[in-house]
Amino acid sequence: MYKIMYSDLDETLLVNHHVPDFNVEAIKKAQEKGLKFVPCTGRAYNMIPEILKEIGTYDQENEYAICFNGGLVVENKNQKILYFKGLDYENCSKIFDYGKELDVCVLVFTIDCCYIFHADKREVERKIEQKAPFKVIDTYDMSFLKNENIAKILYAKRDMDRLKDIVETMPEVIKKDVNITYSSNRYIEFNTKGVNKGTGMRFLTDYLGFNINQTIGIGDNYNDVEMIKTAGLGCVVACASDDVKALAQYVTVHDYDQGAVKEVIEKYILEEE
Template identity: 60%
Template sequence: MYKMILSDLDETLLVDHHVPEVNRAAVGKLESKGVKFVPATGRAFNMIGEILQELGTYQKAGEYSICFNGGLIVENKDNHILYFNGLTFEDTKTLFDIGKDYDVCVMIFTLDCCYIFKADPDEVARKTAQKARFEVIEDYNMDFLKEAKIAKILFEKRDMPYLKKIEEDLVDVTKGRFAVSYSSYRYLEFNPLDVSKGSALLWLADYLGISQTETIAIGDNYNDTSMIETAGLGVCVDGATDDIKAMSDYVTTVDYDQGAVAEVIEKFIERDGEFKNV
């Protein structure tokens, strides 16, 4: 029996930054089945409050969220932090200084805010639509964050080949020091080395007394691959790239904007009114 489902948000669960009704209805059936539904996102926790409201898990005890690609695990009631693994100021500054020399928007996420440097107007509009707490910083200087709890730093550009070239350029800097991932086909993200959605899945499953084989993970992008590979059932949506499809146990027949998450719940939880490992 599956007891916990982790789902990515953007391009997996959400459409236009909201949970569509088909997914809301499917998730709403899980509580009576004793199945936890856990958002697993690169977003900050303060960016997903409205989403949790739509899921019916906002400010609820015994409901959980994974944020910052696994760097933060929260019990939703009173925003109770169970686990946090962030970057040091020095490590962040290493990447921040490098970002100045590339044609990218640079974002630093703390527990409380997203700070945007070399702002891309499209990214500012995106953060506004996400209802994120953010500040655009005109001066390229991060010294004001010396005492902050930094979760991650990322480079944004809507040009994946360019971002992949940056990753190649930085291999001597990042190898053995940072966890590197991509998301939303516009972000090159840097977390502490041992942070991933897959490691967060294992941590939360252990915390809840759930075995690895009793978990499902649903995603679409490269920052989802660790949880897709780690879960008892790893799922990607139909719009994922071919390499992500190849590593998944199941590929949905529809894309995220047509109810891919609902399909997974129907197929592996609700079918015939029974839990089934297929």
């Protein structure tokens, strides 16, 4: 029997930045059967309180969230940090400096705030919609973050071919100490090497005393790959690209906005008996 379900948020669980009623109802039924439902997201923790409220785990003991693609694990009661592994300033600076002459919006996340450089209007609007604490920085200088806990850095552009080309041509001296993934068809995500959703879920699964084979992971994009591969049951949403789908043990019939998470819960939790 599966004990924990790890779920990506954007393009998996959420519709318009909220958990739709059909997913809420399925999650609550699964929780009544003893399943822990854990968001496993690239977002910061301070971007998900409303989502946690919608699934009934906000500020609750023995309820958890994984953020920053596995870089942060939090117990929801009093926002207790169980694990954090960020991106050191030197490596972040290399990526930041390389992005200066690129045609991308650059976002640097600390635990507490998102700092936006080369600000893109649509990216600012997205952060407002996500209710994310953020600041637009007009000067291209991140030295004020030298003593902050940096979680990750992103390049944003709504052109995946261009983003992949950036990674392909980026000097190895910059790439060698970071983990690089893509998400939401608009981001290159840079975490410190060894940090991914799979390592985050392994940490929490071990912390709770469960076996990794008792876990379900569901996602849709490249930053979900290690979660999908690590989970006892790796599930992929119908909207995912074919190479991500190829990694899954189950691909949903429904897309994220039609109940992909609900489908997996019903198939593997509510109807397993």
